Amino acid sequence: MDNTTALTFTMTAYTAMANYKHGLFTIFLLLYCITIILNSLFITLIHQNKALHQPMNVFTCMLSINEIYGSTSLLPAIMVVLMSETHEIVVKWCMAQVYFLHTYAAAEFLILAVMGYDRYAAICFPLHYHGMMSNSKIGKLVALAALYPLIVFACFYSLTLQLSFCGKVMPKLYCVNMELVKNSCSNSSILYISTVGLVLILLFVVPQVVTIVFSYVKIARVCRNLSRESQRNALKTCVPHLLSLLNYTIGSCFEIIQTRFDMTFVSIETRIFLSLYFVVIPPIANPVLYGLGTQIVRVHILNLLVRYKILPTNLVKAVIVA
Template sequence: MDNTTVVTFKMTAYEVMENYKHGMFSVFLLLYVITITLNSLLISVIHQNKELHSPMNVFTCMLSLNEIYGSTALLPAIMAVLISETHQVSVEWCKAQVYFLHTYASAEFCVLALMGYDRYIAICSPLHYHSIMSNSKVCKLIALVGLYPMIVFASFYSLTLQLRFCGKVMPKLYCVNMELVKNSCSKLQYISIVGLVLVFILIVPQFVIIIFSYVQIARVCRKLPKESQSNALKTCIPHLLSLLNYTFGSFFEIIQTRFKMSHVAIETQILLSLYFVVIPPIANPVLYGLGTQIVRVYILKLFIKYKILLTKLPKLKTAA
């Protein structure tokens, strides 16, 4: 078979939602609007206030930008396929979505590792924090985290671009690399092995950084007075919750992709596959916005100004 034999993939997971697709369209649209609004608001608040221009808040902005990137790569596409008659997508479009979603997932974990490192420096070396996390070093870390997932995944993605496809069934709401491999004519085993190596490269170093950071934080906190322990750990709570939330969703997505889950209801599989690209982008700006006192204060001031503006608006129209 030549490469033009299969030009579209059938997204079979959408068949489950066929009877209530318009309601689900509204749900996905609402989720997308909430995600973009919350993350944009957090970025705006941090950008507009110089007091918030600390390395940790800069990394928070990176996280929010990545949430917008991942959500935009997924949710509008889901809505478009959901209301289509055939629930099909082109092979080229599917390949593009694979790149977007996998780089989103990789970048998310890289940023979380960077934030864990920041907490380690802030708690374990507070007197040297500003010299260690200098502006130049922060810029280098931002560049590293931005480029590392894209370059590493691109080296593997070049293999995906060469695949020829005989199968045309994609049993998910979105395209993932392993499903492309399963639909390949050649069924190359080495691609699956290389994929596992890639997962190792994109997860293990970051995981080691996070584990090391929190082991050191725990060691230092044991020597501090209880009040200082409490204050130090409070600064870690948003990061830990974000990390656990994202790890939970990613773990189930990897399991679903690599192993057969015929014993699990298709509705459950759909919910689990959506978790890591829907819940963290909504939860993270809430955790870092409402979980940080100074950010909460600025958001509250912003809403008060907006409320005052709304109350003055009718008067301005009357005067005009």
């Protein structure tokens, strides 16, 4: 590292994409538009239909808002850097992107944990569900999921904001906190902030994992005492949540492994795909999973398609019955 404080970072991962940048720009633009449209339509559908104002759908709307937040913090910046000649990003914009992406990731997992608790309350205590998930309780859970990641990560991120940067290379498509720290002028700060970062990851992850595991262990125990048909109906309501959880967990693990360990033995194309997975795939998949996987939402969507003569009535009735 030299002694000059860096004003920009060079995003070296874009070098492998230089020959295909126009095609990739089109793909990223299409992915971004699909994400915004799908999640906006889902939020609008829930908001305009009082029959859909149920706790799970409230949390799903919050998930969609977070998807828009995460995608907007990443994809437009990727498109700008991709089309530039130098593939550079200003340090201040890089630091802002770190905050947006990390709070998106933390909020996503926290919302999924809250949704797991909602399934636990609905299946294990169906007669007390509306009492357990009162408007007051929903409001507190929504506030927790929205504010906790913003505040807690800001406290940790204040350490990174105090750093000066002598390194000028960011070997990724976007900025992450660990890479910022590696470019610090102070070697002692790297170990300290890395350790604090690991502790923070545990503080973010462990409570959510415990909540999700507890919820599904209880659900499994209750389902053992139900009839086969009741088991099927109960588990069907959990499928969208489990798929969303699996999808996000896989993507997050890809990113954490790449950031913390040497992955140079993996091809650059594979690393690029894996690094984008957790901010590109879940935002597109989740509104589809909850829109088509949740029966009451699916019915409203199909009725809209019939109303605008996009699908025939007979086909829609067959899908609803199935």
